[in-house]
Amino acid sequence: MSGKRLGLEFYDRDTLEVAKDLLGKLLISEKGGERKVVRIVETEAYLRDDPASHSYRGETKRNRSMFKGPGTLYVYTMHRQNCMNVVTKRGEAVLIRAAEPVENVSGNTRGPGRLCRALGINRAEDDGKSLLSSDVYLLDDGFRPEDVVQTTRIGISKAKDRPYRFYVKGSGYVSKR
DNA sequence: CTTCAGATCCCCT
DNA sequence: GGGGATCTGAAGA
Numbered sequence: 312m313s314g315k316r317l318g319l320e321f322y323d324r325d326t327l328e329v330a331k332d333l334l335g336k337l338l339i340s341e342k343g344g345e346r347k348v349v350r351i352v353e354t355e356a357y358l359r360d361d362p363a364s365h366s367y368r369g370e371t372k373r374n375r376s377m378f379k380g381p382g383t384l385y386v387y388t389m390h391r392q393n394c395m396n397v398v399t400k401r402g403e404a405v406l407i408r409a410a411e412p413v414e415n416v417s418g419n420t421r422g423p424g425r426l427c428r429a430l431g432i433n434r435a436e437d438d439g440k441s442l443l444s445s446d447v448y449l450l451d452d453g454f455r456p457e458d459v460v461q462t463t464r465i466g467i468s469k470a471k472d473r474p475y476r477f478y479v480k481g482s483g484y485v486s487k488r
Numbered sequence: 489c490t491t492c493a494g495a496t497c498c499c500c501t
Numbered sequence: 502g503g504g505g506a507t508c509t510g511a512a513g514a
Binding site for chain 3: 368371372373387388389390391
């Protein structure tokens, strides 16, 4: 497993571009001394002027990580599940919805809550971490998905019509097709 | 202080 | 395919 850790120049771009480019990248967690690796197959973008985004009403205690700058990890809890996001520009982020297991991963990685559980990601320990310099990060090993689909997001009640969801066509690990 | 909705998951039918 | 679990944070009074 070789590749290059994604740097600031990757995250500091248009959020929709980042969401699309995250597909096929490796997500690594080295928490607990074990190196867990998955390949991202599904993402959703949440913008600043976006009623469905946590940042829509400005910075709050919960979403403060979304304003810490490109390459920050934003983890939040809902319904007893954790969901992880990659922050791009201030107040914008990409939700990692699903991935396929690559190395040292047992359990389901289909769906944001299950993915976090499989990787051992949780809000108390990981919210606000930097993907540029911590034990959770992204890697580009040169792999590029053949076919990417752009469509509407899942599980939200506002701005349902915006095509901010991306997934790898044909992957059996996408949370919904 | 109280209310309530939520970027989900799991189990039941 | 639908509802309940059962927690957190934000909004409303």
